[in-house]
Amino acid sequence: MNKIKNQTRPVFPFTAIIGQEEMKLALVLNMIDPKIGGVMIMGDRGTGKSTTIRAIADLLPEIEIVSDDVFNSHPYDYDLMSDLVKQQIESKVNLKTQLIKVPMVDLPLGATEDRLCGTIDIEKALNEGVKSFEPGLLAKANRGILYVDEVNLLDDHLVDILLDSAASGWNTVEREGISIRHPARFVLVGSGNPEEGELRPQLLDRFGMHAEIRTVKDPLLRVQIVEQRAKFDHDPYSCIDEFCDQQNELKESIIIAQKKLVSVIIDYDLKVKISQICGVLNVDGLRGDIVTNRAAKAFAAYQNKDEVEIDDIKKVITLCLRHRLRKDPLDTIDSGTKVNKIVHEILSE
Incomplete structure (x- = not known):
């Protein structure tokens, strides 16, 4: 119980979410195999899209990363590590590692390309001859989840960059003849409200899955959802405690499935x-x-x-x-x- 209270912000338990089975299944399958290509969740306002996405990120087992590495580099998998870590391994440097929660990165609607991809400090490169890179959101999302709410309102150019990185697992930033490449393997989750417009078919096709969610019509189920939410808002820690066994069971199922895949x-x-x-x-x-x-x-x-x-x-x-x-x-x-x-x-x- 004390361990739970150390969390900075309590997250609604994934197993406490009532209904929306299609969305939950699509998210779980993408966690088992990130190469499915992410999921686009379209549905009415106030149907728990953001709550569910944050809940699945919180549920996942911790990942091992190279300590103090801005790209969440994997200590053993070459495809998931930055060039700097590769150089250290080749130089037989003894790397320190740590366990962190799976990164969950939100992409704000007003984000610029620099904020998404990162920037190269040209002045430093020209004056000091060193590549100085300020990582963007794609670097932070490596080995995690990148969530874009209202993805249908995002600039098409940024959606293109997101989908390219999600498909290739790499992000390349080029400026004035200087190029920096880093791993960006993440599960892309987009959500939106169809009333505000759809994505172009060419972009939509590049999401692995498309889940549709509708507002629950059954009054008894609606009451159940409202009561569940009220209970969590009143005392989040006892609600988390109540679903602890179910959360662990689901987490274990995902770990077993990842290995079995x-x-x-x-x-x-x-x-x-x-x-x-x-x-x-x-x-x-x-x-x-x-x-x-x-x-x-x-x-x-x-x-x-x-x-x-x-x-x-x-x-x-x-x-x-x-x-x-x-x-x-x-x-x-x-x-x-x-x-x-x-x-x-x-x-x-």
Whole structure:
């Protein structure tokens, strides 16, 4: 209990969130396999989008980083460490490490490109001959979660940079012939309200998953949600304590699934069926096929299975494909009925 009270700011427990199963599943699967490519959460105002995203970050196990490294470099994985750390390893320097909570970085709507990517101090480079880099939000988000609320209102140019870094796992800053590159492997989570406009189809397609959330209509469930929130606001620590066992159980499931993921297999016939569905739905490119395969394996690992089954595909495929059907920016996103119809026809054969 004392350990909990040491937190600077209590976070609403993920397992205490009622409803919104689609959003919760999409977030959990991205934590199991960050290569799914993030999640776009669209829904009404006041449906707990931000609360849920902060809750999943708080739930995750701590990560080991090289002490005092601004990029949260991994002490052993070359893909997740900065050039400086690599040089230290090659020079046989004994690195100190520490455990930190998974970084959760908010990107404010008014952020500039420099704030996002970081800046190079040209004066220092010219006068002293040293590369001086002021890290941006992409550096802080390495190995964590980058959350963009109202992503549909963000400048398209910044969304492009975000998606490029999320896909490649690297951020490169170039200025006056000086170039600095650092790891930026993060789960990109965007949220927004459809009333304020959709993202362009080209940008939307680059989010791995698309979760839709609606305001709960059932009065009994609404009362339950209101009471749960009131209880947390009144005494957050006893609420955190109440859900402690469930939180630990879910955390353990995610850790086991992360380890199990590499050994999960998906039958060739099922891969063909996934691609057949993408073809019938006229999904452009192969991102839909790749993400569905990844998500199905992550869901199977989460269920502690060794092999993907048809039900695993049915559970995730709508989340992976519904936002890839828009060809015209003026179209609305399919809620899933079109995907479900084709999935049912093909997977029932």
